Amino acid sequence: MQSEYLIIEQVYAAKESMQAADELIRAYLPFIRSETSKFFSRPCTEQDDEFSIAMIAFHEAIRGYEKNRGAFFTYASMIIRSRLIDYQRKESRHYGHLSLDEKKDEDGKTLMDTIASDDTVDDFVSLEATKQEIEELASVMKEYGIGFSDVSENSPKQERTLEACKKAIQFAVDNKQILDELLRTKKLPLARLVEGSGADRKTLERHRKYILAMLLIQTNGYEIIRGHLRHLLKTKGGNLA
Template sequence: MAVKAARDDEILYMFIEKHEFFILKTASKTAKHYISKKDDEWSVALVAFSDAIKKYDYERGSFISFAELLIHRNLVDYYRSQGRHSLESQDEGIEDKAVIESKDNNLKWEIEALTQVLKEYRFTFMDLADCSPKAAKTKEACAKAVSYILDNPILVKEMRALKRLPTKIIEKNSKVPRKILERHRKYIIAAVEILYGDYPYLSEYLVYIKEGMK
């Protein structure tokens, strides 16, 4: 999406709007206090995020981490230009350290966000521990079902609208047994929401599905 946003103004606008909370959250972490759209830091962070989209290279890793780095750097430069030197005394390489230390927090925020989404399906994030596939063949079958849904966005819309898995269609077209679809329904729904949504850190735990989609 970041790569597409760099090439299309309409996608760019939607991409920035979708990440407003992320931009404010990242700016607040650097500023050490809450930042709103009324603050100067918002403008600085927004410019940095837009710059990250233009400069991002897909081959170099996570866009989110890269955007965090640029927002932090730009805010540090902004504070220095304003004569606020409280950040200057920090160690060299603070940007990289900040990105590393923020990963756990970002993962926590993603889990909290996903938990709210899963509530609409009437199950919790903690339920996934009991319904996640363990055997290699079962994981492969679930990955096949998830990939099929993601390859057909209309099914994602149906799943989100009706708050249920379109089992019959998946079984018929992906050839995944109904028994597996029903037993691992919660896991499949969560995986679709993660990979279709904006959860870069949680999606790292589903790399085997992403690899199979290439």
């Protein structure tokens, strides 16, 4: 693993940027998988719900970490373990070995009726919804010849470049016919984006895959993903719709 000084630097950068946070999470997926596997004493795959919970816990560790808490990975391991314990307890308490259709009380309510309003179900539904959005977006992006790794590699690294891309994205969001054209032709209308946003064409061309992914997120109700990205796409005078 990298030096602790560099890790701390990366964590603090990830606190300010969702893109940096995503990159940090992606870089340490083996660590997250290892911690999850150690906790459950069995191999963990990226398809396991527990792995998703551990990823969320790692992001929580990024947001909550301060230098006075000691080594970041020790802190992250503690947060992951804590969230997995919470998950294990909730699973045991609410599901156990009981049938969801078993009558639970004198009113004839089943266990499913009882847990339907429980916070655990809300958490589970939220987690499943997020996974479904990511899977759907990945499928749509594939039709356009891009993947999440392409987006990461093409993401703007400088503030000035990011601002130019944000202007182009905002212009497209404010002019829905551009999004319609994108879906219809499966091509990024660069000329219209340049003309409407005033951004430099070469800049937009260099980050075409990033802009394309951001616009696809705006087209099909990816509310959860948009919520995570919205702070990166803010413009002066308002937010993306």
